[in-house]
Amino acid sequence: MTEDTNHSPNTASNGVDAASSPPSLALVASAGDSPLTTAVTTLQREHSGWVTEIIQAFDEITLVVSREHIVELCRFLKIAPGLEFNMLSDITGADRGTEEEPRFEVNYHLFSTAKYHRLRLKILLNEEDTHVPTVTGVWRTANWHERETFDMFGVIFDGHPDLRRILLPDDWQGHSLRKDFPLRGYEPYSLT
Amino acid sequence: MSTSTVNVPAQFEVIDRPLDTQMTISFGPQHPSTHGVLRLEMVLDGEMVVRATPDIGYLHTGMEKLFEYKKYQQGIVITDRMDYLNPLGNNLAYVMAVEKLLGLEIPERAQVIRVLMCELQRIASHMVWLGTHALDIGAMTVFFYCFREREKILNLIEAASGGRLTPSYFRIGGIMMDLPAGFERRVQQCIDTFPRAFDEFNTLLTGNTIFQKRTQRVGYISAEDAIDWGLTGPSLRGSGVGLDIRRANPYSGYEQYDFEIPVEHDGDVWARYMVRMRELRESLKIVKQALGRLKPGPVKADAPKVVLPDREAMKVHMDALIHHFLIVTEGFNVPAGEVYHPIEGSKGELGCYVKSDGGPKPERVHFRGPSFVNLSALPHMAEGSMVADVVAIIGSIDIVLGEIDR
Numbered sequence: 001m002t003e004d005t006n007h008s009p010n011t012a013s014n015g016v017d018a019a020s021s022p023p024s025l026a027l028v029a030s031a032g033d034s035p036l037t038t039a040v041t042t043l044q045r046e047h048s049g050w051v052t053e054i055i056q057a058f059d060e061i062t063l064v065v066s067r068e069h070i071v072e073l074c075r076f077l078k079i080a081p082g083l084e085f086n087m088l089s090d091i092t093g094a095d096r097g098t099e100e101e102p103r104f105e106v107n108y109h110l111f112s113t114a115k116y117h118r119l120r121l122k123i124l125l126n127e128e129d130t131h132v133p134t135v136t137g138v139w140r141t142a143n144w145h146e147r148e149t150f151d152m153f154g155v156i157f158d159g160h161p162d163l164r165r166i167l168l169p170d171d172w173q174g175h176s177l178r179k180d181f182p183l184r185g186y187e188p189y190s191l192t
Numbered sequence: 193m194s195t196s197t198v199n200v201p202a203q204f205e206v207i208d209r210p211l212d213t214q215m216t217i218s219f220g221p222q223h224p225s226t227h228g229v230l231r232l233e234m235v236l237d238g239e240m241v242v243r244a245t246p247d248i249g250y251l252h253t254g255m256e257k258l259f260e261y262k263k264y265q266q267g268i269v270i271t272d273r274m275d276y277l278n279p280l281g282n283n284l285a286y287v288m289a290v291e292k293l294l295g296l297e298i299p300e301r302a303q304v305i306r307v308l309m310c311e312l313q314r315i316a317s318h319m320v321w322l323g324t325h326a327l328d329i330g331a332m333t334v335f336f337y338c339f340r341e342r343e344k345i346l347n348l349i350e351a352a353s354g355g356r357l358t359p360s361y362f363r364i365g366g367i368m369m370d371l372p373a374g375f376e377r378r379v380q381q382c383i384d385t386f387p388r389a390f391d392e393f394n395t396l397l398t399g400n401t402i403f404q405k406r407t408q409r410v411g412y413i414s415a416e417d418a419i420d421w422g423l424t425g426p427s428l429r430g431s432g433v434g435l436d437i438r439r440a441n442p443y444s445g446y447e448q449y450d451f452e453i454p455v456e457h458d459g460d461v462w463a464r465y466m467v468r469m470r471e472l473r474e475s476l477k478i479v480k481q482a483l484g485r486l487k488p489g490p491v492k493a494d495a496p497k498v499v500l501p502d503r504e505a506m507k508v509h510m511d512a513l514i515h516h517f518l519i520v521t522e523g524f525n526v527p528a529g530e531v532y533h534p535i536e537g538s539k540g541e542l543g544c545y546v547k548s549d550g551g552p553k554p555e556r557v558h559f560r561g562p563s564f565v566n567l568s569a570l571p572h573m574a575e576g577s578m579v580a581d582v583v584a585i586i587g588s589i590d591i592v593l594g595e596i597d598r
Binding site: 086097109120 | 248249252254256258261292293419422433435529530547558560564565569598
């Protein structure tokens, strides 16, 4: 179960907060803003339950979303005018550390071939429950990226057509990019 | 065939239907035409491919895990080994991602040198693509001509950085060291010979009926499917989508250069071939412009805690010595945060995702390899064609297994 985050985003303080939302959910927008930020603000207004936090840092926008709404959000982002994220560049997992809560993240990097803007979606997952709905129905390229995230982190994508390991051998034990997996592995891999 | 003595793990299905017309074979991982250790599980009905499923991971060396155990500057050598035909591109993606986190401003001369070296590297990478692609289709002479041209570029890269395939020429904050004396003259001599070489390739291949018949109407993918499968680079531009990261999200001063983005609309192997052939000439244009833009100046950013000081300064000045010592032994702290920086690699969108927790070692580094994503579209392109066409399609996607498997 993803949690509502209560740590503040690294926002650039150059504008007025949208008056209707609490500070951590408002995209700091000002008059000379890019179409992306205005479009994301509109998204926030219309579907306020989908996004739990917006982080603006290093000229990039990250939306922290809850996993229940990820598929709807992706479908919306793909076709909504002004957003039009028709390409999924990348899905990456990350392990924040064995002591962190939530431990895992899944990052989706979206790109629009029409508008040339980019967006990151982030899902936070606890160690016990690493299930995420698949977005292969939205972009077919998610297939291999989700397989790699499963292989390396053990994040299970519900509804994936073929969720099996992609880089490591099929009978490998463990998920190698987790922080508790040692750099050199446990023992030499043997084919027999 | 007897399968009773083989210990098959539970998730595999044993196919043993001797009277069936379909045969499942492994194309690879040891095969000269797969351009690396790629295995395709092909279900064939005679010569027709019913299903072609890539099985990758034979070159997986855990590079992304290695980054987490090394300081940021040590990670640059790991990036060389990913796409080993475009190492400067990998260097650039990683280095620019970290510079974005640090907020460094790169001096103009370093940016021009980066563009110059990356475009030379793009030409070299396309030379390998063309040589191996044509070789698979049967044109053996082109292979030698391409590698002869590539040798000139590798000599240039070695003169600048010391390495041919593993240059690690870029550093966080600039480049390793300035270009050697006489380098611009050597580059000019080299690129003066290239137009004639490219014309030679055209004579051998573009007008060649056999090559045309092997590549036209083979491996078709439409523009919508290409975007849906995440194709980028020449593979996408061959389907009619004029996307080039150098124009879409410019970096390192690319917005100041005048070059065209070749686009073809047929979506087949031939279109991808034509896009790359035209790209070679565009890269030459950029190299010429970069040579014209080179002005004397610093090649490293002004950030003493991140960028190593001048060697001579280190021997004489105390603060330079201390900075050198700290950077080499402890590394430098990078502000916490995450960055995804895409560049236009020779195969497509090469993205580097770096997540920092505030320390001297990254928390997570991930490379979005264009070959990884382009290969995932192979079943879409190859199913329904013949085995020989699969070879042509693999060549046209231009895969490098180091980037796919990392």
